[in-house]
Amino acid sequence: MSNFEQLDAWVDAHFDEQVAFLQQLVRLPTDTPPGDNAPHALLTARLLGAYGLPVEQYALPQPEVLAAGLQSITNLLVRRRYGQLEGQAPGTAAPKGKTILLNAHGDVVPPGEGWAHDPYGGEIENGAMYGRATAVSKGDFSTYTFALMALEAVAKPAQGSVELLFTYDEEFGGELGPGWLLRQHIIRPDLVIAAGFSYQVVTAHNGCLQLEVTVHGKMAHAAIPESGVDALQGANRIMTALYLQNEAYKQVVSQVEGITHPYLNIGQIEGGTNTNVVPGRVTFKLDRRMIPEEEPAVIEQNLRALIADAAAQTPGVTVDVKRILLARAMQALPGNKPLVEALQKHVEIVFQEPVKALGSPLYTDMRLFSEAGIPGVLYGAGPRTVLESHAKRADERLNLEDLRRATKVVARTLHELLN
Secondary structure (H helix, E strand, O other), X not given: OOXXXXXXXXXXXXXXXXXXXXXHHHOOOOEOOOOEOHHHHHHHHHHHHHOOOOOEEEEOOHHHHHHOOOOEOEEEEEEEEOOOOOOOOOOOOOOOOOEEEEEEEOXXXXXXXXXXXXXXXXXXXXXXXEOOOOOOOHHHHHHHHHHHHHHHHHOOOOOOEEEEEEEOOHHHOXXXXXXXXXXXXXXOOOEEEEOOOOOOEEEEEOEEEEEEEEEEOEOEEOOOHHHOEOHHXXXXXXHHHHHHHHHHHOOOOOOOOOOOOOXXXXXXXXXXXXXXXXXXXXXXXXXXXXXXXXXXHHHHHHHHHHHHHHHOOOOOOEEEEEEEEEEOOEOOOHHHHHHHHHHHHHHHHHHOOOOOEEEEOOOOOHHHHHHOOOOEEEOOOOOOOHHHHOOOOOOOEEEHHHHHHHHHHHHHHHHHHHO
């Protein structure tokens, strides 16, 4: 039996334990907002420690966490180093060979309504586990942990290292997760595999710009509306102008397979005081997805100009525009070729079908590694599409056979690249 087949057999033999590990992670909520996620990090660290995987814990400074709109964050890092330099004491310096980092995030959007299953139950039905974050991306806490354990049990590398990085602010952009650890020079891997959400090997993804737009008018009694300035009418004109852009965006086509065109969504709106009062203030938040070919500074400048022009159509209103998030697109870097080829090879063996290297319309914190010049891809347990997984919708679920197979693929890939 080859080492690859032994890795597969180890995953199969320990799969019930792997499923139980994921259930424990799902059963402790990490809704973000509010983003009080340090308790989940402590649980995860305790579980990893029980598997003989010592964890470095990085509790973020509270002022930085609060400034980001969150409550608590502790990032987790497991370093497994194989082989030593000549004359080197164990664990005192970086080993020979490549360092491959596996990154997944534990923070998730709140469950919302419409669930037929307990969003924190980890219930299993018809071969799938249901619960918030099963697919995105506590599932890959499980994928990566058990792939590493399989590697060490079956074919411990003679050189190189593997790092597990579990973070808790991806929904808010990742700047306090991978971004913070990169800025502090705590991590500097050669290659990265970040949490996936499809069978494909994702090498590029969209960027995202989020703006908060506040339209100020003047409150007045609805019986004498001319004595006020209707902020909602002003906001309506601005939103109409923004939505009209989506037709123009369809003509801007990305050259990256898997990514189509830019688009804009207004996801939240609030304002006014009562039904019989002319609204004096309205705030809405917009999300502008940017294809890899677009320049974020230009996109933001154009949106601000469009908002100002539309606001001018309602005399008396003023507008404040605040940037909430700027996530640049992930670009495919030349150095990712060995990783891409190894993943494709083992996906085809394990899944018995070929997969492409594609772009994705989503955005993730993998872009932070790309911006730092570190090649990587998105790959992990997941369905053929995000839609199938119900990610960010009611009844999110993960097919357990997808979890099993993805774990085998990652273990095989680590074995190939480190040997």
